[in-house]
Amino acid sequence: MIKCWFFLAIALISGSVYAESTCADIHGQESYPPLRIKNGTICFVQEPVLDPGTKTQISADAISLYYIFNENVPVKAGGRGLLFDNTPGEIIDAFSSSVGHDQQEKIFVIHSLEVRESLVESNSSGKFYSVSVFDPIGHTLRRDERASDWFGADYSWLSDGRRVTYKFPYQSRRDVQQAMGSPFALLMNRDGFISVRLKDKSYLFDGPNVRSKTKKYMIRGDRATVDKATAGWCQVHHSGGAKPLEMWLMCSAFNIDAQAKK
Structure with a gap:
């Protein structure tokens, strides 16, 4: 048994x-x-x-x-x-x-x-x-x-x-x-705007790729907001010129603007 x-x-x-x-x-x-x-x-x-x-x-x-x-x-x-x-x-x-x-x-x-x-x-x-x-x-x-x-x-x-x-x-x-x-990682999970300041003069892009470079540019110190990121690119909103811009730059082109309102 x-x-x-x-x-x-x-x-x-x-x-x-x-x-x-x-x-x-x-x-x-x-x-x-x-x-x-x-x-x-x-x-x-x-x-x-x-x-x-x-x-x-x-x-x-x-x-x-x-x-x-x-x-x-x-x-x-x-x-x-x-x-x-x-x-x-x-x-x-x-x-x-x-x-x-x-x-x-x-x-x-x-x-x-x-x-x-x-x-x-x-x-x-x-x-x-x-x-x-x-x-x-x-x-x-x-x-x-x-x-x-x-x-x-x-x-x-x-x-x-x-x-x-x-x-x-x-x-x-x-x-x-x-x-x-990265501060931009906040956009991975939720909507929002991140205030940034441009490090140096940079030409803008129509999309998040180097093939869409334009003749438009921002200059050093320009402030903008970022609301989207992909593959190292940031979508920027800039209203400092004659016409508001919504274009793309590499995220590495920006410093986070601590003085601007979040």
Whole structure:
């Protein structure tokens, strides 16, 4: 009788072990080591991309995130996935960090993608970077669109043929962590205006990219407000001239204006 109970106990223990879900249970190639977070594990799996309308496979793969909450069934992350072209690219780094006054856990994924030769922009690195932010919510993982757009995406560098004119500012964990301490990080979670002062004379841009440079400019000491940021660019509102401006400059062009009203 004792032997029967012993073997039954072994069977129950073995059954509970085998019932636990792991990243290996998900169909597809693991693209990055599993990430352990507070209440579970995040898996990074390369899998075929499905057409949104027909749900049939297209001739491309992408890296998907799956969340295993407390060793339960893996659940695919909600929202837009990571970028892909004719290859799924690669994850440079993935980590969790506690953010804000409430110390909410967020997941940051730094991803890069080699743009195919026929599409790559001239005078660029050919390598496209992005930072995606995800929130663990209960049993699920969901992309934080606002925070992801704040970090944005672009080539690792662009030039005018002579010198580098832009570098994507969030290419490493350290870059991302430093950005979280920036005054402009307030715009990652809520609407608002941040008062700034221009460091030096700078030409303005119609959009958040070096290709949209204009002949309009602001001069050193000009005050403005910033209400939006993406990929190191800030949208500025300036009313010091004959006509109010709503244009873009790199965030690094500004100092925070402590004397102006917030």
